Amino acid sequence: MSLLLPRTLLLLYPKLKIPKIPMASNLSTLSSAAPPRARLRGVVFDMDGTLTVPVIDFAAMYRAVLGEDEYVRIKAESPSGIDILHHIETWSPEKQRKAYDIIADYESQGLDRLQIMPGAAELCGFLDSKNIRRGLITRNVKAAVEIFHERFRLTFSPALSREFRPYKPDPAPLLHICSAWEVKPSEIMMVGDSLKDDVACGKRAGAVACLLDESGRYDSPEYAKVNFKPDFKVSSLMEVHSLLEAHFDLSP
Numbered sequence: 001m002s003l004l005l006p007r008t009l010l011l012l013y014p015k016l017k018i019p020k021i022p023m024a025s026n027l028s029t030l031s032s033a034a035p036p037r038a039r040l041r042g043v044v045f046d047m048d049g050t051l052t053v054p055v056i057d058f059a060a061m062y063r064a065v066l067g068e069d070e071y072v073r074i075k076a077e078s079p080s081g082i083d084i085l086h087h088i089e090t091w092s093p094e095k096q097r098k099a100y101d102i103i104a105d106y107e108s109q110g111l112d113r114l115q116i117m118p119g120a121a122e123l124c125g126f127l128d129s130k131n132i133r134r135g136l137i138t139r140n141v142k143a144a145v146e147i148f149h150e151r152f153r154l155t156f157s158p159a160l161s162r163e164f165r166p167y168k169p170d171p172a173p174l175l176h177i178c179s180a181w182e183v184k185p186s187e188i189m190m191v192g193d194s195l196k197d198d199v200a201c202g203k204r205a206g207a208v209a210c211l212l213d214e215s216g217r218y219d220s221p222e223y224a225k226v227n228f229k230p231d232f233k234v235s236s237l238m239e240v241h242s243l244l245e246a247h248f249d250l251s252p
Helices: 006-012 024-031 058-066 068-077 084-088 093-112 120-129 142-152 172-181 195-205 238-247
Strands: 042-045 133-137 188-192 208-212 232-234
Touching: 042 172, 058 068, 058 084, 058 093, 084 093, 093 142, 120 133, 120 238, 133 172, 172 188, 172 195, 188 195, 195 208, 232 238
Parallel strands: 042 133, 042 188, 188 208, 208 232
Antiparallel strands: none
16 A cells, blocks of 8 residues: 655645654754753862951961062062962971961951851852752861851861861862762862962862952953963852852752
8 A cells, every 4th residue: 555645645635734744953953952061069168258258468467477578579479379378388497486376366366357258158058958068178277167167057067277288279178078078079169269279279179160259359460371260250159059050960
């Protein structure tokens, strides 16, 4: 028995409706669907200037530790920021002690004025609702982390302070957290307000890096040639919520 062509069928049965077959262009549209989003299993935060409002005058602290002339020289050589802890490590024990005393004094003053960053509590609540882990890496001391946890009733685990060596921008602390969580670095986001510490730590570990730049200072041309650049940049923690939903698979 021969098959009737669609045109013949319409002549014999005018009221017959023949379904339309999708054209090749429609098929190509289906094949070009967006690729699957990367899975996110944890977010690691910096503390000072990220989870807390910036209150420490780092420029004044660096000048007090280094002296004005040395501060100006190092600042010119390192436009992305001064790694004060790295410089101190090369000094004599007595000079180191004096430097750490100055830093501790500035950090203590900062603790007296400690405020949580707007959007931090809400972001933590969102991560908890998605069962996404929260960690913390800071170059501040362990006592400051404990005060932060107690004062704002937000717990991050692991929470690594500068007693953990080597500290940021070395990737070791972030890789330590990945090992503790048993996840790949590519499944972690590092969020912080420092290109030289937080972004560098995240990128060197193989994680996603998100830079918090409230004032837009990193838009300056002097930061255009830094070695490590963030995958994302936000002006407030409140933007991170929508960023995560738009770019990542947040399923358990």
